[in-house]
Amino acid sequence: MSNVSNQIRASSSLIKRFKQRMTNPAALVQCRSFTTLEGHRPTIVHKRSLDILHDPWFNKGTAFSMTERDRLDLRGLLPPNVMSSEQQIQRFMADLKRLQVQARDGPSDPNALAKWRILNRLHDRNETMYFKSIYLLCSLDYESSMLAYKHKWHFLLSVPLWRPDYCSRHTDYELSPFYGQFKVLIANIEEYAPIVYTPTVGLACQNYSGLFRRPRGMYFSAEDRGEMMSMVYNWPAEQVDMIVVTDGSRILGLGDLGVQGIGITIGKLDLYVAAAGINPQRVLPVMIDVGTNNEKLLKDPLYLGLQEHRLDGDEYIAVIDEFMEAVFTRWPHVIVQFEDFQSKWAFKLLQRYRNAYRMFNDDVQGTAGVAIAGLLGAVRAQGRPMIDFPKQKIVVAGAGSAGIGVLNAARKTMARMLGNNESAFESAGRQFWVVDAKVRNVTYWPRILIMNLLSVLTRYCKTTVIDLESLVEAPRISFAYCSSTLNFKNVHGLITEQRENIDPQALPFARKVKEASHQGLWEGASLAEVVREVKPDVLLGLSAVGGLFSKEVLEALKGSTSTRPAIFAMSNPTKNAECTPEEAFSIVGDNIIFASGSPFKDVDLGNGHIGHCNQGNNMYLFPGIGLGTLLSGSRIISDGMLQAAAECLAAYMTEEEVLKGIIYPSTSRIRDITKEVAAAVVKEAIEEDLAEGYREMDARELRKLSQEEIEEYVMNNMWSPDYPTLVYKKD
Ligand SMILES: NC(=O)C1=CN([C@@H]2O[C@H](COP(=O)(O)OP(=O)(O)OC[C@H]3O[C@@H](n4cnc5c(N)ncnc54)[C@H](O)[C@@H]3O)[C@@H](O)[C@H]2O)C=CC1
Ligand SMILES: CC(=O)C(=O)O
Ligand SMILES: [Mg+2]
Incomplete structure (x- = not known):
């Protein structure tokens, strides 16, 4: 070769x-x-x-014209760009x-x-x-x-x-x-997950226009408005249990990949089949192509998606609404998992649909559950009871859809442990320090200039060791933002209430300026400065910035007040991880807990000990959430069902394992953990009176099941890869 x-x-x-x-x-x-x-x-x-697409004599692949696609029921079965x-x-x-x-x-x-x-x-x-x-x-x-x-x-x-x-x-x-x-x-899923899922699926998405051969899944594009209700009938399966849908706007940490993002939906559904035993004939990967803002793809003559900028506002929502209505009309019991939507839409769409449809957002809700399980594991690994979780000081880098999802869930979990009232919720909020970086539109530039200069001055007044070079550099950079670009400002560092145009989702986690100042911190303090001052128990990254946990940041974490600091470098794929396990163990110390979103090998610490690298990925939850929802026949996916899933994962690890620093199961156990998570979700749906039953198991029968019987029911409904006997029957 x-x-x-x-x-x-x-x-x-x-x-x-x-x-x-x-x-x-x-x-x-x-x-x-x-x-x-x-x-x-x-x-x-x-x-x-x-049948046409699978026939080499007649298949033209992406070259089918739009009229042929309509004539031959191919609409939606191919990427929208006709080649x-x-x-x-x-x-x-x-x-x-x-x-x-x-x-x-x-x-x-x-x-x-x-x-x-x-x-x-x-x-x-x-x-x-x-x-x-x-x-x-x-x-x-x-x-x-x-x-x-x-x-x-x-x-x-x-x-x-x-x-x-x-x-x-x-x-x-x-x-x-x-x-x-x-x-x-x-x-052996441990071996194959890194290929069909993160990290390789990211690479496959980046190259999808070149790799594309046979279509898999459905494509709905902005051009299909008004047609989706009939298009869904082009899909050959009478029954679909699980749809994973993306608009390609934020694929893993790789940004806007447009139509090529369909690869991630296929990868996620592979895990549904392998881990949850969803019948592969009943899964449907979906790409909603509303354009792309990726300039490279817009100019690429071989790109398979719509070559126009993304739809926005009401037009965008209308497309997603139409898609949801179409799939739920044809398959009223389907479950739709939203995947890798940019945060701008992730929360809005979740709020819009979660009480009307059987849907969830994996990045917001699945990730939150996995993080909670890991955070509780980290508390246990310190030799403390889980109930000590509200005492943990947590620094989160990245306030996007995943980061905010984790913050909300962690705060609620702490509040529940503290008595589940308003003051518990308030005091739980004080355990988090959030660092983010965004480029924002700025209209009143002279005011921003003054604020920037002020923040630089504040910063250097607070710093004990003054680096002369950066003192000269910093105001110049601030000035450059305001004078040369005028309309943009790079807003970064610790989020306090002083931040301008703060994201509504991040607002509840903005630190009070006075409080921050007592801690030696200020609006926009860098991640290293925050870690140095807070001395957190946990440093968690969902920023999509590889290497963000730099040597300086990790050195600062050595000052942690925890007996066993935990580092969650959760961004994907591999190159976007905030740090590697080698860096973490070598700089912070052998005793830390380490988890990453994509798989890394354990680290040989050189003293006969192994530094365990956990994979903290939503793959431990979404298959079980989907399967549990399906088998319970729940009308919606409630917070309680998601919480039950997270608690089940947290309880899955034994005391012995967590003390060794193993806070997540190995992927080879994913089928077993998925079965347990699904059973927990079914049980919770029954308790909340949401379960309407599935096939011959109606709601009344479900309510009679014991814990063991629920697990057995789940297991018996998991598909296994065995050839069935085939019999020919005329139409
Ligand atoms: N391990 C897992 O199970 C999961 C991992 N992820 C990963 O998390 C990452 C983020 O995903 P989303 O939240 O959906 O994306 P997002 O784009 O909504 O959020 C990223 C956030 O990081 C911020 N950011 C950028 N540069 C930063 C910096 N230098 N310092 C601090 N913050 C910075 C951005 O402003 C943004 O708010 C991706 O890499 C994704 O693959 C997402 C879901 C699940
Ligand atoms: C794991 C996942 O869902 C992500 O990185 O987006
Ligand atoms: Mg995702």
Whole structure:
């Protein structure tokens, strides 16, 4: 696989197979229809919808015109941008060339994207096998995966060269001996989650326009306004249990990826199947393409999404409203998980729909639950009871949808422990210090200039050691913001009530200026300064800024008053983690608790001890929340159900484990933890009288179930990757 010519040579077997097929009469009949396609006479097809997309003879992929998409029930089954065949060839060649350069997502796994491709092809061919045989495939070492490329190159291309971009069912439909030899009985999720989920899924999204072969899921675009109610009927499955939807505006920590964000919905639903046992025929990944503000994608001729700026305001809401109405009309019992919406919309949409539909926002609510479980674990790891949680001092970096979700949930949990009244809520709020950074529109620039200068002066009056160079630099920068850009101001650091145009979501966590000043802090104090003064028990990052927990910040954390400071570097993917576990253990000390959003390896501390790296990711909760909601038949997803899920995860770890610094289970236990979380959600839905039952288990029957019976009920409803017996029946 060293260069393109080698790759093309390797695919010659594919061309040979095509020639062989051409000599057999059945193939020739099909060939005639191919000839008519070449000519300008129409070809009669007896298929519609996905059957066409899966037929290499008729499939044109992204080149189907809008009228053909309407005529053939294809609307919504393809990304919205119609491509010419020349563009398809260009896209294919660009992708082929890109493979010359090894894909990288950090030094840990240079072959990650290649593995993702292999898995994706298998997913397209054979779902059961995909979920079953993943284990060895993913644990292939470098040599074996190179070998795989060399000998089974057509699996990766999945495109016969004689008809570029038309995927071939015939060449890759069967499970090859390559996969056959790696047949294993149980999927090893620990190995495959990093490929189909974070971090590699991020890389896949970034390259999705190049990687796209067969469509998976549905696309609703701003162009489809007024059509969505009929479009949902283009999806072939009669029943859909779980939809994960994104508008691509904030994919992991990678920003606005537009239509390419559909990759994350596919990755999340893979976990629904693998962890929660949701039947893969009943999941639906959805992309709502309302444009993109990513300038690079707007200019990219090969981008598959709408090349216009994002819809905003009422127009945007109207599109999402129409989508929600359409899917709930066709599938009234579906559950919709909102994923990776920019915070501007995440909260508004959650408030808009949560009492009307079975929906939740994973980044806001799923992440909050996982963080609470981890924070309680960190208290236990200090050898203290969970009830001591309200005494923890917590510094949070990043007040976006995830950060605010965590802050709200943590504050409520503390308040409950303190007596669940107003004063408990007030005093809980004082345990948090929030640091954020935003670029804001500023209209009254002279006033801002004065405020900036004042804040710089305050800052240097408070600092004991004055760095002369930065003292000169800082006012100049402040002045530059105000004079050269006039309309923008970079607002950053500790949030206090002094902050201008503060986000309403962040307002409840703004520190009182007087209080801050008593602590030696001020509006806009840097993260390092906050950590130094507060000496927190926990430092939690949801900022999407890789390396934000710099050496200076980690050094400052050494002053923590905790016997066992905890660091949650939760941003994804790997390169966006606020720090690595190596940095954390080496700078702060061996005794810390460490968790990250994407997986890292444990750290050898060199003294016979291991620094445990926990994965603090919402994957431990969302599959169980979805499954529990489905099986309870709850009308909505209540705060109580989410809280029950979080508490279940927190209680899952044994005392022995938490004392070792293990606060989250290993991903290999995800199916078991998901079962327990789902059971907790079902139980809570019953207690809140929200459960309406599922299939033959009606609400009355549900209420009679004991704890063990609920768990058994959940387990019995989890799909397993076994081939069913197939029987043909005429329509
Ligand atoms: N581990 C997990 O389960 C989850 C992790 N995440 C990760 O969290 C990150 C943030 O996600 P969202 O909150 O949805 O995004 P967001 O864009 O809504 O929030 C990010 C926040 O960080 C702030 N920020 C930017 N630079 C900063 C700096 N230098 N210092 C302090 N704050 C800064 C931004 O102003 C913004 O408020 C992403 O990387 C995402 O992948 C999100 C959900 C779950
Ligand atoms: C894990 C997740 O949902 C995120 O990073 O956005
Ligand atoms: Mg997310």
